Amino acid sequence: MITTPPSERDLHAYVDYALSEAERHQVEQYLQANPEVAARVQAWQRDAQVLRTTLQQSLQQPENPALDPVAIRQRLHRQSRRQWATAAVLLIAVSIGGVGGWQARQITQGSAGLPMTDALAAHRMFALQGFLPADYKVQQSNDMQGWIDGYFNQAERLPDLSGAGFRPVSGRLLTTDQGGAAMVLYENGQGQHISFYIRPPGPQNNLLPRGSRRDGDLQADYWSGPGYNYAMVGPADGPTTELLETGHNL
Amino acid sequence: MSPFDEQLRELIPRLRRFALSLTRHSSNADDLVQTCLERALASVASKRPEGDLRAWLFTILYRQFVDNHRRSRRYARMLEFFTGRDDTQPSTERTVIAQSTLQAFERLGTEQRALLLWVSVEGMSYQQVADILEVPIGTVMSRLSRARQALRQLSEGEITRPALRRLK
Numbered sequence: 001m002i003t004t005p006p007s008e009r010d011l012h013a014y015v016d017y018a019l020s021e022a023e024r025h026q027v028e029q030y031l032q033a034n035p036e037v038a039a040r041v042q043a044w045q046r047d048a049q050v051l052r053t054t055l056q057q058s059l060q061q062p063e064n065p066a067l068d069p070v071a072i073r074q075r076l077h078r079q080s081r082r083q084w085a086t087a088a089v090l091l092i093a094v095s096i097g098g099v100g101g102w103q104a105r106q107i108t109q110g111s112a113g114l115p116m117t118d119a120l121a122a123h124r125m126f127a128l129q130g131f132l133p134a135d136y137k138v139q140q141s142n143d144m145q146g147w148i149d150g151y152f153n154q155a156e157r158l159p160d161l162s163g164a165g166f167r168p169v170s171g172r173l174l175t176t177d178q179g180g181a182a183m184v185l186y187e188n189g190q191g192q193h194i195s196f197y198i199r200p201p202g203p204q205n206n207l208l209p210r211g212s213r214r215d216g217d218l219q220a221d222y223w224s225g226p227g228y229n230y231a232m233v234g235p236a237d238g239p240t241t242e243l244l245e246t247g248h249n250l
Numbered sequence: 251m252s253p254f255d256e257q258l259r260e261l262i263p264r265l266r267r268f269a270l271s272l273t274r275h276s277s278n279a280d281d282l283v284q285t286c287l288e289r290a291l292a293s294v295a296s297k298r299p300e301g302d303l304r305a306w307l308f309t310i311l312y313r314q315f316v317d318n319h320r321r322s323r324r325y326a327r328m329l330e331f332f333t334g335r336d337d338t339q340p341s342t343e344r345t346v347i348a349q350s351t352l353q354a355f356e357r358l359g360t361e362q363r364a365l366l367l368w369v370s371v372e373g374m375s376y377q378q379v380a381d382i383l384e385v386p387i388g389t390v391m392s393r394l395s396r397a398r399q400a401l402r403q404l405s406e407g408e409i410t411r412p413a414l415r416r417l418k
Binding site: 009016017043060073 | 255258292391401
């Protein structure tokens, strides 16, 4: 419904053909009686007309084949395939050596099932079967801590297991669905291994109560600390738990 | 080719025109149209509108442009902070009097250009425009009124050039 006299808005609605027949008529009568207003309205109409004509030209641009829906669909399809390809590379990186396929699966699905399954899988792959070269090898005693600190922010200090003859020898980086993980391998003079494992609690922030469990011939101790989940994995008949306690007390 | 693709293809010239009026640069405009079409094609069929496909595509394209623009403005402000000057708005260009309606149009702000194109050129309803901008219909009308006023003033050269005026 328009006002009498027509408001500014009514005049624009008139220019844009947004009025009913009766309203149009009413505005036209008003404009006849008010030539100044009529001149303004005509100027708006002229501007609109000029824009329509001049902008008509930019409808005639040369075709751009990149904008064709079929081409865009193909591109979208290729992009999603490439993302899968990248994901596959990460998985292959941990399963090189052929035997590790299933274990790699366990690593990448670390959150499923029992706590810190990924730590156990990593220990089996890297400590016991020894495949993939280390990402980092210790040169001096404090190196390993610095290497870990480069990837994890204010993580718990590496336990000192030197009392039991275990020293950190190498580190490995892994990818899991919970985020980047690292495993530090300790070794004693007899060539036995214990590993320290650290990774983020994941998007669901799965924090763990302190606990331990046996998995085959391995024992895992796990807990949540500042910002991350941790595990120590070693031989089931070995003194991992005690080592850990003494290690932290040192 | 699916019927949806066919409808899209028919609208491409208008999308390119709209993008050109926003970016004022044809290759940027086509990039914008491409992103818009990618989003449209990647969207789930159930999320596509039953009604006016054109209004939906304009919405996607416009939001994308405003988003990019905001980002580049932030970047420009950051540059300005480090270099101590504002390269985005050369003051001489702003005060030059428009020679034609088209030039005046190109000097309007983003939203005013979009508004005039939607209403005056594409003939969209106030309601459709209100939906795109997510504002009440009354706001569309008053912004349209201001846009027309601004276009008038610019093309009549009512904006004087104080910097260039000679004082004798």
